[in-house]
Amino acid sequence: MKTQIVEWPLKYGAAELFDLYHSRPGAVLLDSSLVNEMGRYSIIGLNPYKTLEVKDGALYVDGSPAEGSLEEVLGAYMAAHYEKNDTGLPMISGAIGYFTYDYGRSFEQIKTRHSRSQAVPDCILNFYDNLIIEDRHEKRLYLTASGMLAEPGAVLDALKAEISAFTHSQEAGEWEEYPVKITSDFEKEAYKKAIDRMIDYIVEGDIYIANMTRRIMAYSGKPPYAMFKSLRENNPSPFGGYFNYGDFQVISASPERFLRMKDGLVETRPIKGTRRRGVTPEEDAALKKELQESGKDKSELLMIVDLERNDLNRVCEPGSVKVTSLFDVETYATVFHLVSNIVGKLRDGLTAPDLLRAAFPGGSITGAPKIRAMEIIDELEQSRRxxxxxxxxxxxLDGSCDLNIVIRTAVYQNGCYTLGVGGGITCESDLEFEYEETEQKARALLEAMK
Structure with missing residues (x-):
């Protein structure tokens, strides 16, 4: 059935309208709260009609065990239900979900020494019957109905009635103060010692660069949706979101795009290099200039750009992979980031699952060479990511995709927010600086829990 789309007056944005839907199991919001060219659209997904999950390496379709790999089943389903999208909107039908780092480990059969600390599937992809899409540039709202669960006209009428009757108000208790108890899988000196060992691996020639992570567990009585609203207000990002899966929620303010593909044109945008924002305009400008001129950070990013180019060349047409920007500095609420942009043209006959298989997990959060970096990561880190x-x-369903890198993100389950923070390590890394960078990256999330 062809998806029906209606344009609707934009009285409230998708993030405000999500107040209506956030408590529904399976409801998701892809949130572009930082309005720039990357952060143009926000998308609400409602009423999932098909679910693909991977748990402990096994595939489940609509809750039942299934044969084959996720990539095979996903690719076959998308091919059988292809729907052209010539609207200019990023998507009109398809799936929204996530892939864990652990799911990516399975691509290269990299084992882990760490047990699971959360009851969270390795992958969830929900195909949604209905989408609410906000175009923040054109200030328009679009409602879609695929007709997989109910007659599209009736569903669209119900959505329009809900939105028309909606009056935005603050969530009860949103401005209360909540105490936060924080623990980490790494004490400061142990984390620095692990970085020092990673530097040894670099000096010995095993790797050129690797990402080192520590896990923070924060216990707060603040509800996850209230935490998300605080986070997006104080730390807007182009690739954030809120996913409600019933027994756990995902709250994200990611600044990093991993993979976007439209009409076979592929883009990846790795980040390497971070400075905190200054307290005064003068300090702010000095820190930005320091990042722009940092040989270490440029060296880190250059190594990751080379890795990402190689990953894209596995599935892109020869000669099509190009670096279109190398050392851009992007400004966020609490940090500056050094960013590059790489593009390519997917080879004929290949699809988004093939692209994901070639490039996931992202090089900016593994290292180079990727497989050896991932082995060392598992050896030195204290927890599963x-x-x-x-x-x-x-x-x-038109074959497009847009996926972030899950950083600046917390998973809420059983009263605990779990988040990771880390950074790229090279032979030039300063142990104290690397630890302080993780503290800075955690700041916005921890503040939003209070």
Whole structure:
């Protein structure tokens, strides 16, 4: 059935309208709260009609065990239900979900010494019957109905009635103060010692660069949706989101795009290099200039750009992979980031699952060479990464995709927010600086829990 789409007056944005839907199991919001060219659209997904999950390496379709790999089943389903999207909107039908870092480990059969600390599937992809799409540039709202669960006209009428009757108000208790108890899998000196060992691996020639992560567990009585609203207000990002899966929630303010593909054109945008924002305009400008001129950070990013180019060349047309920007500095609420942009053209006959298989997990959060870096990561880190440094986003039935890198993200389950923080390590890394960088990256999330 062809998806029906209606345009609706934009009285409230998708993030405000999500007040209506956030408590529904399976409801998701891909949130572009930082309005720039990357953060143009926000998307609400409602009423999932098909679910693909991977748990402990096994595939489940609509809750039942299934044969084959996720990539095979996903690719076959998307091919059988292909729907052209010539609207200009990022997606009109398809799946929204996530892939954990642990899911990516399975691509290369990299084992882990760590047990699971959360009851969270390695992957969830929900195909949604209804989408609410906000175009923040054009200030328009679009409602879609695929007709997989109910007659599209009736569903669209119900959505319009709900939105028309909606009056935005603050969530009860949103401005209360909540105490936060914080623990970490690494004490400061132990983390620095692990970084020092990683530097030894670099000096010995095993790797050139690797990402080192520590896990923070924060116990707060603040509800996850209230935490998300605080986070997006104080730390807007182009690739954030809120996913409600019933027994756990995902709250993200990611600044990093991993993979976008539209009409076979592929883009990846790795981040390497971070400075905190200054207290005064003068300090702010000085820190930005320091990042722009940092040989270490440029060296880190250059190594990751080379890795990402190689990953894209596995599935892109020869000669099509190009670096279109190398050392851009992007400004966020609490940090500056050094960013590059790489593009390519997917080879004929290949699809979004093939692209994901070639490039996931992202090089900016593994290292180079990727497989050896991932082996060393598992040896030196103290916990499974889980969703942290995985990816969340959408895969459209037209073959498109847009996926982030899961950083600046917390998973809420059983009263605990779990988040990862880390950074790229090279032979030039300063142990104290690397630890302080993780503290800075955690700041926005921890503040939003209070």
């Amino acid at each position: 889980g969703l942290y440094t995985g990816s969340m986003g959408y895969l459209g």
